[in-house]
Amino acid sequence: MLGAALAERLSREYKVIALGHIECDITDSKRVAGIFSRYRPWLALNAAAMTNVDACQEDPEKARAVNAKGPYNIAKAAGKHNAIVIQISTDYIFSGRKDKPYQENDYASAVNIYGETKLEGERLIRKTVKKHIIIRTSWLFGKGKDNFISSIIRRSRKEKVLRIASDKYSSPTYALDLARAISEIINLIDGSAGPDKVYGTYHISNSGYCSWYEYAQVILKSAKIARVKLEPIKMGQINFKARRPVFSALDNSKYSRLTGKPPRKWQTAVKEYIEREYM
Numbered sequence: 397m398l399g400a401a402l403a404e405r406l407s408r409e410y411k412v413i414a415l416g417h418i419e420c421d422i423t424d425s426k427r428v429a430g431i432f433s434r435y436r437p438w439l440a441l442n443a444a445a446m447t448n449v450d451a452c453q454e455d456p457e458k459a460r461a462v463n464a465k466g467p468y469n470i471a472k473a474a475g476k477h478n479a480i481v482i483q484i485s486t487d488y489i490f491s492g493r494k495d496k497p498y499q500e501n502d503y504a505s506a507v508n509i510y511g512e513t514k515l516e517g518e519r520l521i522r523k524t525v526k527k528h529i530i531i532r533t534s535w536l537f538g539k540g541k542d543n544f545i546s547s548i549i550r551r552s553r554k555e556k557v558l559r560i561a562s563d564k565y566s567s568p569t570y571a572l573d574l575a576r577a578i579s580e581i582i583n584l585i586d587g588s589a590g591p592d593k594v595y596g597t598y599h600i601s602n603s604g605y606c607s608w609y610e611y612a613q614v615i616l617k618s619a620k621i622a623r624v625k626l627e628p629i630k631m632g633q634i635n636f637k638a639r640r641p642v643f644s645a646l647d648n649s650k651y652s653r654l655t656g657k658p659p660r661k662w663q664t665a666v667k668e669y670i671e672r673e674y675m
């Protein structure tokens with residue numbers, strides 16, 4: 397989902413070589429090294445991951461291979477070719493016990509295998525390649541993959557009552573908005589600001605945060621679906637294989653200070669996406 401949005405956005409300004417799972421299995425270090433030798437990129441962006449949180453819980457080895465060893469393979473090859481690495485990470489590296497949005501240097505401690513392996517991926521990137529940028533985001537929606545919005549709209553066509561957790565919070569993020577924000581960062585690296593001021597870790601999501609229940613309310617309103625009733629429930633009533641962080645909203649201020657362009661509100665982005673894709 398994010399990879400496609402990035403390829404679309406970045407190819408307006410740069411020559412982009414977009415590689416999917418088939419062209420480049422990031423768990424295969426020889427393959428990754430071969431791709432760097434062939435294309436010699438000045439910047440490599442990793443949006444590949446094992447993103448199904450419950451599947452990661454069931455197959456920790458595979459999760460570690462994709463989410464930790466994959467970024468390590470990219471970092472090793474990038475270091476050899478003096479390329480910059482942008483690694484995409486997640487709000488799920490945090491425990492979710494805070495009551496206000498997480499900042500970049502807040503202590504990270506995941507509550508599930510997905511978060512643990514993504515955090516390990518971050519650590520390996522930091523250790524292996526000096527010229528890196530790590531971008532943590534949350535609750536992505538966009539074209540190309542089933543997501544919270546598509547699932548609410550699909551369920552609303554069949555069910556009269558949707559029971560949605562009201563005690564889990566983060567920030568919905570439009571993949572196109574994140575791709576635009578990443579292009580702002582790349583422009584700064586590429587521009588006169590100088591890359592050294594830009595390297596590091598950033599939190600980027602749409603502005604504000606909500607519970608899944610509030611998110612579903614805005615989705616139904618934006619899609620003009622009035623016949624469905626929403627019923628708030630507790631996370632504990634949902635039978636997930638993996639635990640989820642309760643509150644994992646991200647504080648975007650470091651990114652906003654860097655670019656002078658704070659991300660727009662999540663409600664505006666959700667409305668635009670629904671109008672574009674569903675109306």
Ligand SMILES: NC(=O)c1ccc[n+]([C@@H]2O[C@H](COP(=O)([O-])OP(=O)(O)OC[C@H]3O[C@@H](n4cnc5c(N)ncnc54)[C@H](OP(=O)(O)O)[C@@H]3O)[C@@H](O)[C@H]2O)c1
Nearest residue numbers: 397398417421422444445447484485486533534535536541
């Ligand atoms: N989705 C969210 O809500 C969310 C929230 C926070 C952070 N993030 C992070 O944002 C990034 C993008 O997420 P997304 O939602 O766009 O993910 P996505 O749609 O699930 O895309 C991930 C891609 O990675 C590919 N992939 C899996 N294993 C691979 C491997 N070994 N080698 C190469 N490619 C492989 C997948 O291909 P296959 O389909 O063939 O496996 C898929 O095309 C990820 O780093 C994710 O951790 C996502």
